[in-house]
Amino acid sequence: MWNCRILFPVAVIKMKDSVVIFGAGAVGRGFIARLLSASGLTPVFVETNAQLAQRLKEADGYIVHVTGAEKKECNVSGYKVFTPEQGEEISKALAKCLFTATAVGGRNLETVARIVAAGLSGASERRSRPLNILLCENWPDAEKVLAGALLAAGCTEENFACVRCSVERMVRGAENGLDLIAEGGQTFYVDRRTWKGEQGGVVCGVEGFTFTDKIEAIYARKLYTSNAGGAALAYFGYLSDCHFLYEALEISEIRKNLTELLNVAKQCLIESFGLDEAGLERHLDELLNRRFPNRDLADTVQRVARNPLRKLGSKERLAGLVHLLRNHALSTESVSCVIGAALHYRDPADAESLELGRIIAQQGAGAIMEDVCDFKRQETCFEECLEFYDYFL
Template sequence: MSCVIFGAGKIARGFVGHLLYLSGIDFTFVEKVDALCDLINTRGEYLVNILGAPEKNTIVKGAKALKFADGEAISEAIASADCVFTSVGGKNLPDIIPYLAAGIAHRTKINPKPLNIITCENWKKPADLLHDGIAAMLDPATLPFFESAVGVTEAVIMRSAIEATPDLLEKDPLVVNVQDFWKFPFDASRTKAPMPEGMIALEPISEFTGFLERKFYTYNAANGTASFVGALLGHKYIADAAYDERILKLLDGVYTETATALSKKHSFPFEEQWAFTRTSLKKLQDRAIVDYIERNARDPMRKLGPDDRLVGSARLCLEYGVIPENLAVAIACAIFYTQPTDEFAVALQTLRETEGVEAVIEKVCKLDPAGELGRLILQKIDLIRKWGWIA
């Protein structure tokens, strides 16, 4: 049994690779950064440090990686793999499509067995992006095999992977600090082959769209609230922000708004969704997860997008008759996020200071400043100014 993992970052090493290793399944990373490949191949192992549960720490042995320059070897690995995973970051998915297409074409010739490709990305519809991109690159002779025997599906990654401390990195530059979370939910409806036999933590989900929305509009909306409000109030760590009474009050409001909308949309009991929000809050408040606000708030222009964690959640609420009062406060705070080392935060600040907050609402959030949500956000900007959170 062997698998291929595109990407060798923290989630690839600290979640996908970790679970495969514990399941006794051989795997190979495919990584764009040559220096990281060299490090993996030289060291051959790395530590997965389970935050708050050191007795579960694991040294993953036998680690190996292929470089993007190793095109033939990558095709061979895909052709013989029992499963392929991706963990490259959503914006990098187009970079791996040619390798996947070449590997599938090679597979049809030497090992025409069904295969699953599972995306492990925090990105909108990553499986569709990969499927369509691969299909566009395949010749007419290979396309029928791809459509009938290759399942391109997606997983929800709910385990956080955090940058290790300098002292740990000095001992092992590949070490990954991860949350003590052991579920791997994936969209079972799109698979075309059996999942890797014996792989632990697998959780097949048949109604994946509802599950994905539930996670996104609960976990991501709360994370965005804690991150952007926390940044404005001077916090450095997510957990500290999540214990701030001012932010905690907002979080409870955000959870109530999203839980109400999700319960209406998917027809499950509010109490069940509220219990789900408690798992989100517990994660945010877990001080064992030393997670920086700066990391979570990175790229605020994307995170203020119309379908992303804050504006997307607020739009969902309005669609189901819920006024997103607390989400609008979080959006107002995000509009005023500043971080000089983040080029997207600098671009956001420049737009805000040169063209005004209405321009941010229109050009970044893609909302009408005079519309219902646009007006609500502007009201909340006035409110946080009154509170002294912004000048």
């Protein structure tokens, strides 16, 4: 990692300095806003859910219950909340903020682009520097998607920077209103190379924020270990009638397959990105022995398994890992097994899972392999996935 304190001398954060956060969901307020608030910055939420926005406005604050090795409670207060209809207020916030962040989900980035474009063009006070937008999205090429949408909405490249980030901490809602439960030990990685302007020192002054010039490697580590491992627990757990991920982990065969997947992913990450083996070993140990078994987080099979068509995409956590493994002549069997299980996932409340079932019923599982995963029929992984699909029938 780069020492951002050398690249960007740490700026003095003023009490009135603010950061605009698009999305007041679990990650937006439970991770980003918590770190900003702890560092003396004012979070300014832009939230499309009017009911949630109103609840936040009426509340004095909320508590983030941090779980893990060090349990603590963090109070977040003093924030502001706007809805997209409050265009003038958003324009003023964008004109003054140090930077912005998104935590809305990849499908909603075009909405963010429209709000930002309107805000930048409609502000009575113009920004004197480019607007850096940190993308905290679990979505392939999220920064390119948003940049394209901003240009289409009338912004110019000189006015903004879409900065890729990697957030690898689980946050979920608590039973008590706006409160949340979050993992501790958080690190928010920010791509140094795409940041514009001289305000990098502000990022360095925020608790948990770290600049890096290896964001691709860090994101790949997250995608092919944390995300792929979670998918394995979810899809195997579904077939085993588990409700929580930790229940699936307690089944010996599932844990065995997960361990095999993580080990081959580790080797692939070393060969592809030159990541440190000892560091990866510590990361995998944390996943297997602390994060996935964490009952406080109580991550559900339904949440992690949802949207299977997206998660089976060629650049995603499973098929993307298979493509990378093939490039290094490493075994794809443990990942193909997860894909075979994923093809069986059905949830009446999940439209993608129902569409997955419809495609398989009409065209066969091979259609998913070709059109979604981008596997060729002559490839070993294609046949592996179909064999595991049949095995789970």
